[in-house]
Amino acid sequence: MKSGFLQIALGIITSIGGFLEVGSIATAAQAGASFRYGLIWAIVLGTLCLVFLIEMSGRLSAVSKHTIADAVRERFGFDFAVWPRLAELLVNYLVLGAEIGGVCLGLKVLTGIDARWWAVPVALILWFALWVGTLDIIENATSILGLLTIGFVVAAVKMHPDWIPLARGAVAPVFPPHDQSGQYWFTAVSILGATISPYMFYFYSSGAVEDGWGEKDLGSNRITAIVGMSFGALMSIAVLVVSAQVFNPLGIDLKRYEQIALVLTPALHKWGWPIFGISLAVCCFGAAVEISLASAYSIAQTFGWNWGEDEKPAQRARFSLTYTILIFLSIIPLLLGVDPLKQTIFSMALTAIVLPLAILPFVLLLNDETFVGTHRNGPIGNFVVTFTIFMACIVALVTIPLEIVGGG
Amino acid sequence: MPPTHATRLVADILDKQLVKGEEKLGKVDGLVVVLREGKPPRVAYIECGTAVVARRLGRWCERFVLALNRRFGVRDKPRFRIPWSKVKGIDINVEVELDEHPLLAWEEWLSKHVVGRIPFAK
C-alpha cells in the first residue's frame, strides 16, 4: 500500500490539472488585473465545492471499487450514461486542444518560437508519456514539477499586497462600478466554471481504483482532497494577487498570454519570465495528461473494456487507442491557427452546460447503500452537492447572456 | 420466485461488469428473459455486443451498427449470448466461466494489427 505522500501526489496532480491550466491561469490573471482582489471569493467558493466533490469521488471508488463512469452506467443504465459521456467527450476534445495550446504558449515564452510549431512535438511527447509511463511516474513527476508554481506565491508575497482588502475579497463579492458589472460577473462565472471541471472527478476516481484504494483509505482520501485542492487554490489565488499588484495599477486589461507572461518580472526580475514559461508549460501538460486519461477512462469504463495506465498498451489496446486518437485529433484547431485562449473560453462555456449533468449522479450514488455501504453522504455533503448542481445550472444558464454583455 | 425478486435481478445484473477471473470481458449489455405461462419470467441468457446496446438507444441505431459491422466487422456476429448456466457469481461484477467467446475479438485484433505495431507497446 502506498505511503501518504504518494497518495497526496494523486491529489496534487488532479489539482494542478484542474486549477492551474490554461483557462484558470488566464481567468485568475484577468480577475486580478481588472478587479484587484474583488474576485478571490469565486476561487474560494469553487474550491470548497471541489473539495467535497473530489472527496466523494474518492469515497465512491474506495468503497464500491467502481469508478464514477462504471457506477453511473450500472446504476442508471447505458441509455442514460451514453449522453453525458458523448457531451463530455466533445468538451474534453476542445479543452485538451486548449491545454496542448497552453504548453505551446509556455514554450513560446521560453523560446520565442511560435506556438503552432510546437503543436506536433508536444502532442508526441504527451502521447509518449502516456504510452510508456505508469500512473505512479506520471503522478509524481507532474506533482514535483508543479511545485515550481510556488514561484507565484513567492512573487505575491514579495510584492507586499494589502492584506485587509485581500481578505475582504476572499469572503464576499466586491461590487465594481456599474459599467463593469457585466464583466465582473462574467469573470466570476468563468472562474467557477474553470475551477469545477468534470474531468477531475473521473481522473481522481480512476486513479483511486487503479491504486487499489479501500475503506481503510477513506481518511487519507479526505486529507488528499483537502490538501490537494487547497494547494491548487492557493496557487490560483497567488496568480490573481500578483496580477492585481502588477497590472491593476497600470490599468492593463489582459487580452493575450503575451501580456500575462510579464506578471512575475517585477517581483522576480530575470527569473520571472522563465519561471512563468515553465510553470505554464508544466501545468498545461499536467492538465493535458489528466484530460486524455480521464476521457479514455470514461469511455473504457462505460463499455466495460480493460483499462489501466499501469499496463502495457498492447494489453489495453482499445483504451490506449482512445487517448492516442484523441490527442492527435485535438491539435487540429491549434494547427489551423485557432487561439488557445479563445478556445479555452469557448470550451469553459460548454463545460458549464455539461456540469449539472455530470454532478447529478453524485447525489444519488453517494446516498446509495449498494455502492457506498455505511459511508453515505451526511447532510452537509448532500447540501454541498445540491448547492453545486444549482450553482452549475445558474452558471450554465447565465454564461451565454453574460458573454454578450460582459464579453470574454 | 416472486416478480419483485425477478425485477431486482434484472436491475442487479444489467450494465454490470462481466468478468472471467481478472479479465474484463465487457458489460452485461442485455438480458434475454423467457416468459412462461403461470410462472415468473426466467433469465435465459446474458447478451453482449454493440448491436445490443445500440438497440437500447433505438432501432435506427441498431441498424446503423449492424451495417457498420457488415462492412468493417471483426466478429461474425455483433451479438453474443451467454447461457445463464455459465454465470458463476454475482457480486461487484458478474463472473462467468466461458471457454470460447468472441467478446475480446476487437481488443485482440487491435492489439495485434495496430497497437502492437507501434513501438514500446509491449
Added chain:
Amino acid sequence: MRTVVALALLLAACGTKPPEAELEKKTVASWEATLALARDAYQRGDVPKHIVRNVAEAATEEISKDAKGHEAARALAAAHDLAEQAR
C-alpha cells in the same frame, strides 16, 4: 446566492456596455501601459528580446483589430519602436 445571481442578471440586463469610443480608449491605454512595462523590463535586463518582440507583435495585432484614430496610431508607433529596439 440566489439574490446575488438575480442581481447579476438584472445588472447584465440594464447595465450599459460603455460606448465604443471609450472602449477603444481603454484598449489603447491598456496596450500602451503594457508596452511601457515591457520596455522598462527590457532596459533593466529582466527580459530577453523575444519576450519584448512577443509583446510588440501582440500589441500591434490587438490594437489594429479594435481601435482606430490618433491614439491608436500613436500606440502602434510605440509598438513598432519597441519591436525595432528588440531586433
